[in-house]
Amino acid sequence: MGCRLTSVYPNLVRIYGYSSRNQKDKKAYTDLLEMRMKAKHGKLSDDFLKPINLTNDDLKLGLKLPLNAYTGTLRATFNNLYDNLQGFSICSTGQMLILQLIHDLKEVPTLEMISANTDAVMYMIDEEYKEQAHNILHNWEKLTGLELD
Numbered sequence: 001m002g003c004r005l006t007s008v009y010p011n012l013v014r015i016y017g018y019s020s021r022n023q024k025d026k027k028a029y030t031d032l033l034e035m036r037m038k039a040k041h042g043k044l045s046d047d048f049l050k051p052i053n054l055t056n057d058d059l060k061l062g063l064k065l066p067l068n069a070y071t072g073t074l075r076a077t078f079n080n081l082y083d084n085l086q087g088f089s090i091c092s093t094g095q096m097l098i099l100q101l102i103h104d105l106k107e108v109p110t111l112e113m114i115s116a117n118t119d120a121v122m123y124m125i126d127e128e129y130k131e132q133a134h135n136i137l138h139n140w141e142k143l144t145g146l147e148l149d
Helices: 008-016 027-040 046-052 056-074 084-105 127-144
Strands: 002-006 112-116 120-124
Touching: 002 008, 008 027, 008 056, 008 084, 027 056, 056 084, 084 112, 084 120, 084 127
Parallel strands: none
Antiparallel strands: 002 120, 112 120
């Protein structure tokens, strides 16, 4: 079993305000993220999409890389968005939240951790503890404001 984390770093920018302090329009990044999330769930209207000749899938795919690359720009000294504190904050907060998830999952009696990284946590449990694990995952989502697939 396992769970995939959805847009962790971009959502940490949204939740905790970790945008570059060198960025003039702090809302621009979160607006793009919101647009991508709407596109991902097919919620952008035809009235919005037709004039720009795109589909929800086009925007979902097209916005993924720029949103994910943003974290790297914060740690790149040559970039105008360079803000090492914010970049470090995103990485360390994400790691701590994933460690919290792993810690919480350790409550499941038969849990065997397989792997964990910034995108996913993989584990094995006995079938009888599946509901307990799902409850832990759901509680973690409520606590952090992040989503799991």
